[in-house]
Amino acid sequence: MTPHDPAQLIERLTRVLQNEAHAGGLKPTQWEALRYLARANRFSRTPSALTAYLGTTKGTVSQTVMALERKGLITKVSAPSDRRQVDLALTAAGRSLLEEDPYEHLSQSWAQLDGQAQEQLSESLALLLQEMLRRRKGRPFGVCRSCKFFRANAEGNGRHRCALLNQALTEADSALICVEQEPAG
Amino acid sequence: MTPHDPAQLIERLTRVLQNEAHAGGLKPTQWEALRYLARANRFSRTPSALTAYLGTTKGTVSQTVMALERKGLITKVSAPSDRRQVDLALTAAGRSLLEEDPYEHLSQSWAQLDGQAQEQLSESLALLLQEMLRRRKGRPFGVCRSCKFFRANAEGNGRHRCALLNQALTEADSALICVEQEPAG
DNA sequence: CTCCTTTAGTATCGACTCGATACTTTCGAT
């Protein structure tokens, strides 16, 4: 009964998910921005990076960011190193709201599947996404540690290094999403 | 490197897809409505059914439908049996525009995967969607033939029957999506 | 050091989605 082509399944899943993402007084895009900021490293918590992540335009992101700030979920601070940039950070309220993330339902449903189905889904989905991004030439937004510029323990004492930005990285840094990330060969 | 939880993968895939769905002068929702109408059977090509499918409200769907009509992609005809209802139908232009459906990229990317990954993805995704819908208590919108009210060949001569609506069904009907569909036990 | 270009963000417009509410028309059941 299930269509062989998963495009229809993904289309349907996407729609169900988008409907759920109107909870908690936020819009789907606002949830996505909030999630991103919670997972992005310090080089990547700017409106520019968010623009690249969401794949829209500066103007739209500017509005979304203003809405989140108005709701008290994030703060905007002009970057000391470059005063054109704005550092975005989650407030305590923002972090606590994320615990009601409607996407948790998705993880819960996934958790209901048996072990083999879970494994299969994760693997095949990763391949599909990779293929989509390859076509689109979009940035992968992977975690720091898997980047080709990541130099493990290059600073000693368990401190790593980014060979692109020439910055020291903590263990915590290396687990976060980075705009500049390029998968290691 | 890939997160074990596929929620992030699906979130990302969804976003990439939504960005692509702004092509051809249509909005993502308009594409979805067009796709639905192309695949829905005659009991299901109404604003009500479309509302249930999209999971939004009557008002929103009314606007989307008006936009598609304005663009010459669908026609609206008051139903003869019940004059409250409106029958929606794709025009030739609508059908031809669907050949440029941005979701084709998704099918193409899927086609790039090897046979096993394709199989795994379809199966696991179907399970996940089923689980999501079970939680949401949303209608599955499956094809007519897989419904518990479907009576194969009940009219003879390869004509089938819907035991819910008491209507004869052609072979073509039975392959289409139905609002009333409930999976056979 | 001054021009000039690039980069980061904001401001604003128009089209659209979306939830919510109020309304009209039609059907059906009592």
Place this chain on the structure above:
DNA sequence: ATCGAAAGTATCGAGTCGATACTAAAGGAG
């Protein structure tokens, strides 16, 4: 004949989104 439910439409406000125009700061090149 009446009343209530169902199918759509109309309209409002908030938000997304692309597009364009704008400001301010940084980084050269001379």
